[in-house]
Amino acid sequence: MTELDFDYLCTFLKARSGLALGAEKRYLVESRLIQVCRRFEVNTLPELVTTLKAGRNHSLENAVVEAMTTNETFFFRDKGPFDLFRDVLLPRYLNSRASARRLRIWCAAASTGQEPYSLAMLVKEASARLAGWNVEILATDISTEVLDKAKAGLYSQFEVQRGLPIQLLLKYFKQEGDQWRIAPEIRAMVDYRPLNLIKEFGHLGVFDIVYCRNVLIYFDKPTKTDVLRRLANAMAPDGALLLGAAETVLGLTDGLSPDPVNRGLYGKSAEAATTLRVAASA
Amino acid sequence: MKHCLIVDDSSVIRKVSRRILEEMTFRVSEAENGEMALSACRNEMPDVILLDWNMPVMDGYEFLTHLRRMPGGGEPKIVFCTTENDVGHISRALDAGANEYIMKPFDKDIVTAKFQEVGIM
Incomplete structure (x- = not known):
């Protein structure tokens, strides 16, 4: 994934969910979005970014937001x-x-x-x-x-x-x-x-x-x-x-x-x- | 440093549990079955016991029943750690005086959460 692709994802996620990602989150973005690629049969992360830019695949857009905003939790967390x-x-x-x-x-x-x-x-x-x-x-x-x-x-x-x-x-x-x-x-x-x-x-x-x-x-x-x-x-x-x-x-x-x-x-x-x-x- | 006695007939489980508990800064001792665990408790009553259910010689349930009748045997917190994960076994363990219950497989987060729940951490 190029710097430009990563920048685009950061801008996209900020606009859609308020999520603010720094460069240190690049690994997290890649590891989570690769799973989205598999689910939607998209071959690479650059291809995923191209599809997002086209703005026609809303279920893919939602999946990207969900993949990045979902966090593990548990019952009575922190007590x-x-x-x-x-x-x-x-x-x-x-x-x-x-x-x-x-x-x-x-x-x-x-x-x-x-x-x-x-x-x-x-x-x-x-x-x-x-x-x-x-x-x-x-x-x-x-x-x-x-x-x-x-x-x-x-x-x-x-x-x-x-x-x-x-x-x-x-x-x-x-x-x-x-x-x-x-x-x-x-x-x-x-x-x-x-x-x-x-x-x-x-x-x-x-x-x-x-x-x-x-x-x-x-x-x-x-x-x-x-x-x-x-x-x-x-x-x-x-x-x-x-x-x-x-x-x-x-x-x-x-x-x-x-x-x-x-x-x-x-x-x-x-x-x-x-x-x-x-x-x-x- | 709190003392935890691991009672399990599987040396692999004892090894994994020991590593987790030592990371949690517990002093750890081990017993292979309920009878050896009772003997260990007569010698030194631990603060908490991580207890398997199915073991040869004396199983975890029988050990717990004997322990709770011993002088000072009401003191240790008992956390069952077993593959017996149905409601019947869990209810029976709690009725016999267990404080918490871990269903195998487990990890450090689960042991930590359960030990916090019984107030040992």
Whole structure:
């Protein structure tokens, strides 16, 4: 692949998904796109680039974006963000939303479903305290391919052993040969929709809790700032945002600020939240 | 340094497990069956036991039942590591006092996740 071909792929991926690739990602691009070549019976990467430039093969274009934006994940990944949900956020909103009895959660980069299903299992475990509540879990991802896997809720033995406690595996999965399928009652708690974060998402409404982990790291600074600004707009005044361990809002937006106690948790800045409250009551 | 006892009749599995656990900075000892593992536990109770199910002389399930009745035998965390991967075996192991369950084949990520789950890391 020539420098020009690589540059074209970088520009294409940036425009389509916001993905910012440096020269050090060249190996990753080649190894992932070679698999796309095989699937679409394209002989070489330069030929793939030529086909993309022609702009007539939309399924190939989608496959290229999906191949580069799909990342491995696992149940209860990093543990901390899920402990925060169970021990901090759920008690907080059980109290502050006691009259409305409604909680809206958004997993903005849901991938193959492990994150939303992990949250759904925690909600289910808290069902005694949530009796009579309407808990929505919206799960979105740019890749329709990973969303299909998420919707199917069928995981390999390897996948269910990474982060999923054995008690929860027994309780919420059913064995199908060598694979494990998520229980229908957990599957039904999650609404999956395709969504590209670099495009407008205001129509999704306002959320109490937003998980947007390990996706901002792939964006350049202006895209990060833009996505964070719009995420803040999609959060309730006392809403919570959870980012990945390598991500932050610092230096990117004044609308969000880190929680002083809980690492990885962000809320609306006092000023931004007040402005919203005033606007809502006006 | 935490101490892990590997109980498995396969020398290959013991070798692979030892390498993973030493990378995870555990002190490692080995036993080939449940009887040898009980003897090792009488000598020194480990912090965690990575336990196979099917072994000659005394299998993992029988070992666990004996261990939990021994003085101090309730202390070690028990992580089964076995090719028995059906719901029946998993339930039986948990009822007998196992803390976690790994279905072979496994890798370092899985062992790490399970050890974190039982609070040994």
